[in-house]
Amino acid sequence: MPRKPRLAVFKFASCDGCQLSLLDAEDELLAICDRVEIAHFAEASSDLQPGPYDVALVEGSITTDEDAHRIRRVRADSKFLMTIGACATAGGIQSLRNWGQIDEWVQSVYPSPEFIRTLATSTAIADHVLVDFALHGCPINHHQLVDILVALAEGRQPRVPSHSVCLDCKHRGTVCSVVARGIPCLGPVTQSGCGAICPAYDRGCYGCFGPSQPANTTSLVSQFRMHGHSPEKLVPLLRSFNAAAPEFQYASEQLVILGTKSEGSRS
């Protein structure tokens, strides 16, 4: 019998929710621990073993010089590196700083900004090192995480569906928020994985699983514009937990340009 893969979990700038998802797999947790060896998972265990690791789960984005170095060490120690969640995969909500003035932002939060060292950007892990697999979501879906860990333990290539939330709504039989209620919903361009919960709870999808691969966000946004939704409303919708995902970022920047053109001198 092959040895159990050694699993490590690392955290960068994030809320902890994605790694918590592993502990939220209450029915599977003890069984997973029979299939993989948890070698480094500080939130769950004081027994922190050194690398190399077979699988590293990386949560969080890069916002400090120190973390930009640390992720390289993690990469060097890990055979298979997987990002878990929107922060690691796209930079997270904290990537909104990419459009702001970092010094002014720090000053507005901390009375002694000189104590704070942080970068002007929040960037995805893939901007720094090679990522073998990206699991989307804010937060990730723990069933997908368990499936992937089992696949890796069995030597299979992990896979998750890449279709959009829109199709999941059709499966669930949820009435379309866009068609029936005119709500701007990112379901058509957002990757499946959440279970299409927002439309089922009477609200539009806000894109927390990030862009799906075949998504044409710019086209969807121009449809929303035709339905009368203003850039003022659509830009924040695109700029949230996956603001810096390339497809959402491009679409939001196009909107800002449009808004600037149509309204004259917006700052």
Add this chain to the structure above:
Amino acid sequence: MTSNDLIEVPILTRVEGEGGVTIRLCDGAIDKVELNIYEPPRLFEALLRGRPLEETPDITARICGICPVAYQMSSVHAMESALGIQITPNIRQLRRLLYCGEWIESHALHIHLLHAPDFFGAASGIALAQRFPDEIKRGLQLKKFGNRMLEVVGGRAIHPINVRVGGFHRLPNAQEMASLIPHFEWGVQAAIETTRWVATFSFPDFEQPYEYVSLSHPDEYPMNEGDIVSSTGLKIPVTQYNQKFVEEHVSHSTALHAVRRAERTSYFLGPLARLNLNRDRLSPSARNLADEVGLPADCRNPFKNIVARGLELVHAYEEALAILRDYDPSGIAHVDYRYREGCGCAATEAPRGLLYHEYTIDAAGKNVSGRIIPPTSQNQRQIERDLMEYLTSHLQAGSSREELAIDCERLVRTYDPCISCSTHFLKVRWEQHS
């Protein structure tokens, strides 16, 4: 002053957040203890500016993956205060129900997977499951039904999607709510067994003259509303928070320290504070159990936070069960409102203690500014004071440094610190000055 004797011991695991402890020794005595928080700042108060106020509960939830509901609750109450919204009794009950789900999930996690291992020298809850398989499996089940509740009421367990300013996007489905009832009936009994189990643990002999602070409500155990009270007689409405408490910035932490404004003293938040100040408003089973397990009326031992957490777990299960049984799916899901310029603040009881939010909004419904004061930043100063006292007494009693490092980690963990949720490794650094 040179640090000629620096020992680094990687310890504080099993907490939510990235931090360390530095202990400076001078002439064989402990000179200074600093809880270092090096969690990278994410600047939430800054990134909220200019955004639609409706997004505030969704965005602030992302401050913490373990207690997102707390952030959602404090933010919606603060926004409703700014907008002058009165929610319906039905919405109020559902919010308490949602909060019960979070207390259950968070407390069951901390008791079984993070804290209990300390009492048996185990590295993790998973390792502890070898010795106590039934207790840990029961703990995981207790945690699971808390999460299930969050899914039914909130849409999902981590970062629920159903909370909005004015109420909920949609009322929960009555059938799904009814399907939880048998699990919650089981949960009340299971939580009682868990509390009996943790009450038998062997607790270090350590007591301090804390100022306990929590919300307090005349009719119920505090969650979403009430005055701010303390064990030294403070009683103020939440709107006066800034007159009595203030945040200070220290160089060794990216989390601000909150202290009492006039005295500059530390204070203690969380389950033990809530319990000491509101014991008579626990649910009947939890109140009886508190007497049965012999928790003193004015318990000053921080290690017994785990017993308080167990009692709150019983309370949350019992209160949730009552709300589930009474659930009426008619009525409005949310109260409508009009934008207006204004300021609002609110405090609610996160699993780890009082969470204060305040916002200023403009007439177009945009956030102008916000301030968020999480429980862990309020507990930081108290944790440092405790470490100083505890380690000094152990050093005098002849403990080795390795033993002290372990003690240090255990003491920090009793507070269930949520160091804004980060890489969890707390290093104890020893600095010897000669």
